[in-house]
Amino acid sequence: MIDRRTFMTSLAIAGLGLAGTSAAALADANAMRRRSLNFKIGLRERPWLLGWDAMDAPTCAAGPDEIQVEGRIPASLDGDFMRNGPGGHVVFGHRYRHWFDGDGLVHRFRLKDGEVRHDGRIIDTPKWRAEQAAVKPLFDAFDTDVDGSGIQQKPDAMNTGNINIIRHAGRLLALWEGGSAIELDPVTLGFRSFLALSPKTSGLPFSAHPRLDSDGSLWSFGYAGYLGKILLYRIRPDGRLHTAHLIDAPDTPMLHDFMITDRHIVFILTPWRYDRSVSGTFLEHHRWQPEKGGQALIIDKNDLARQQTVDLPPFWTFHFGNAWEDGSGVIRFDYCRYVDPSATTEGFRQVMNGEAPTGSSASYDQARIDTVAGTFSGAALIDGPAVEFPRVHPARMGQRTDHAVMLLADPDAGAAHPYFTTTAMVNQDSGRVDAFVHDAREIAEEAVFVPATAGNDGTGWVLQTVLDFGVSRTRLKIFDASDLASGPVAVATLPYALPLGLHGSFMKG
Numbered sequence: 001m002i003d004r005r006t007f008m009t010s011l012a013i014a015g016l017g018l019a020g021t022s023a024a025a026l027a028d029a030n031a032m033r034r035r036s037l038n039f040k041i042g043l044r045e046r047p048w049l050l051g052w053d054a055m056d057a058p059t060c061a062a063g064p065d066e067i068q069v070e071g072r073i074p075a076s077l078d079g080d081f082m083r084n085g086p087g088g089h090v091v092f093g094h095r096y097r098h099w100f101d102g103d104g105l106v107h108r109f110r111l112k113d114g115e116v117r118h119d120g121r122i123i124d125t126p127k128w129r130a131e132q133a134a135v136k137p138l139f140d141a142f143d144t145d146v147d148g149s150g151i152q153q154k155p156d157a158m159n160t161g162n163i164n165i166i167r168h169a170g171r172l173l174a175l176w177e178g179g180s181a182i183e184l185d186p187v188t189l190g191f192r193s194f195l196a197l198s199p200k201t202s203g204l205p206f207s208a209h210p211r212l213d214s215d216g217s218l219w220s221f222g223y224a225g226y227l228g229k230i231l232l233y234r235i236r237p238d239g240r241l242h243t244a245h246l247i248d249a250p251d252t253p254m255l256h257d258f259m260i261t262d263r264h265i266v267f268i269l270t271p272w273r274y275d276r277s278v279s280g281t282f283l284e285h286h287r288w289q290p291e292k293g294g295q296a297l298i299i300d301k302n303d304l305a306r307q308q309t310v311d312l313p314p315f316w317t318f319h320f321g322n323a324w325e326d327g328s329g330v331i332r333f334d335y336c337r338y339v340d341p342s343a344t345t346e347g348f349r350q351v352m353n354g355e356a357p358t359g360s361s362a363s364y365d366q367a368r369i370d371t372v373a374g375t376f377s378g379a380a381l382i383d384g385p386a387v388e389f390p391r392v393h394p395a396r397m398g399q400r401t402d403h404a405v406m407l408l409a410d411p412d413a414g415a416a417h418p419y420f421t422t423t424a425m426v427n428q429d430s431g432r433v434d435a436f437v438h439d440a441r442e443i444a445e446e447a448v449f450v451p452a453t454a455g456n457d458g459t460g461w462v463l464q465t466v467l468d469f470g471v472s473r474t475r476l477k478i479f480d481a482s483d484l485a486s487g488p489v490a491v492a493t494l495p496y497a498l499p500l501g502l503h504g505s506f507m508k509g
C-alpha cells in the first residue's frame with residue numbers, strides 16, 4: 001500500500017532538497033551569525049522580543065519554594081500542564097531564520113494538592129546531540145539552510161519535536177510534523193525513541209495535531225506536498241496502529257491541522273501549495289496561489305476510499321477548534337482564517353531577526369460544509385483583533401462543542417507588545433465573549449480548557465502561560481472557565497523566563 005522507499009527518498013531529497021555549494025555554506029553560516037547580532041540589537045529596542053530569545057541552558061527546574069504563587073491553586077487540578085515549542089533558537093552562536101526552526105523545549109507544571117513545581121528541557125534528539133558534539137549546527141530546518149550542502153539525511157535526522165506534546169496510550173509524545181513523533185521519558189522528559197507504529201510507517205511524517213476520537217482512537221496524518229500524498233493514521237486506544245492509509249491529494253499544501261467528526265475526517269486544502277520547481281527551504285517551496293482556490297477533502301471514517309471534495313474560497317489556516325455534524329449532512333467547524341500566509345513567511349522571520357513582525361492576522365470564523373449540496377459557507381465570529389490557538393473540550397473532538405478558549409491580539413488592549421494580549425472564552429452558540437486582558441508587558445500563550453464534566457457546559461478551568469518581559473519571568477495563570485473576566489484564581493511565577501512556545505495540554509495525574 002505504501003511505497004515507503006519512494007516516499008522516504010522523495011521526502012529526504014526531493015522534498016527538502018537544499019542543494020548548495022561550499023560558498024553558499026559560508027554565506028549561510030555568516031547569515032546565522034549576523035542574525036544573532038541583529039536580534040541582540042533588536043531586543044534592546046523591543047524588549048518583547050524576549051519571547052524569541054533562546055533558552056540559555058538546556059534544562060530548567062523550580063520547586064514550590066522558588067515559585068511565587070498568588071491566589072489558590074485549585075486542589076482539584078491534579079496533573080501536569082505540559083507545553084512544547086521551539087526554544088533552542090541559537091546553536092553555538094548561529095541563529096535560525098524562522099520561529100519554527102529551533103530545538104524543541106518541553107516543560108511542565110506539576111500540580112498536586114494545591115502546590116506547583118516546574119521543570120523543562122531542550123529535547124535531546126539525535127539532532128541536538130550530534131550538534132552538541134560537533135559544537136556547531138549540522139542540520140537544516142523548516143526555513144534555515146544551515147550549511148548550503150543540501151539535505152541528504154532522513155527527516156528524523158533533523159527532527160526537533162518542537163510543536164506539540166500529547167499523551168496517548170501511556171506514551172508521552174513530542175510532535176513535529178516533518179518526521180516521526182518522538183516518545184519522551186515521562187520522568188526526565190528526555191528523548192526515548194522515534195515512534196515506530198509499524199515497519200512500513202517508520203520514519204514517515206506524523207502531524208503535530210492528532211485528534212482523539214470518542215472511542216480513544218487517535219487519528220493523525222503526515223503530508224508530503226512534493227508527492228501529492230497524505231498519509232492518514234488511526235491508532236488504537238492501546239497504542240497499536242489500526243490503519244495507515246495513503247491518500248492522493250495533488251498539489252498538497254502546507255497542512256498543519258485537520259478535523260474529525262463522528263463520521264468523517266476533514267482536511268482543508270488551502271492554496272499554499274508545494275512547488276517542486278522552486279529551490280530553497282521547505283517553507284520556500286510553498287507558493288501562495290489564491291487563484292487556484294481551496295478544497296475541503298472529506299473522508300468517510302468507515303470506508304477511507306469514500307471521499308468527497310468541496311470547493312472553498314482561498315484562505316490560509318493553521319488551526320481548527322473542532323468539527324461536528326448536525327445530522328442533516330452539514331459539517332460545522334470553527335477555525336482561524338487568514339487572507340494569506342504572510343505572517344508565517346514574513347512575520348516569524350522578522351521576529352527572529354530582531355524586527356517587528358508584519359503579515360496578515362486571522363479572524364475567528366464559523367463555517368458549514370453541506371455535504372449533500374456540496375457547498376461551503378462561513379462568517380467571522382471575531383474579526384478585528386487577531387485570533388489564534390482555539391481550544392475546546394479535549395474529550396469532545398468531533399462532537400458538538402459550544403465553548404472555545406483562544407487568544408486575541410487586541411490593538412486597543414494597551415499592551416507594550418504586538419503579540420497576544422487577551423484570553424477569551426467564546427460561546428459559539430450565544431456569541432458571548434468572556435475575556436481577560438493581561439498586563440501590558442505580558443504576552444499570552446495558548447490557553448487550554450480543562451473541563452469539569454464530560455458535557456458541553458463549558459465548566460472547568462483554563463490554564464495558560466504568559467511571558468512577562470518586563471521582569472523576565474514566565475507565569476502560569478489558572479482561570480475559572482466560566483468567568484475569565486474576573487481574572488485568574490491563581491498565578492504561579494517561575495524564577496525564570498522561557499521562550500514563547502506553541503502547544504500543550506493538561507494531563508491528569
Ligand SMILES: [Fe+2]
Pocket residue numbers: 163208209256257318319502503
Ligand atoms: Fe499548531
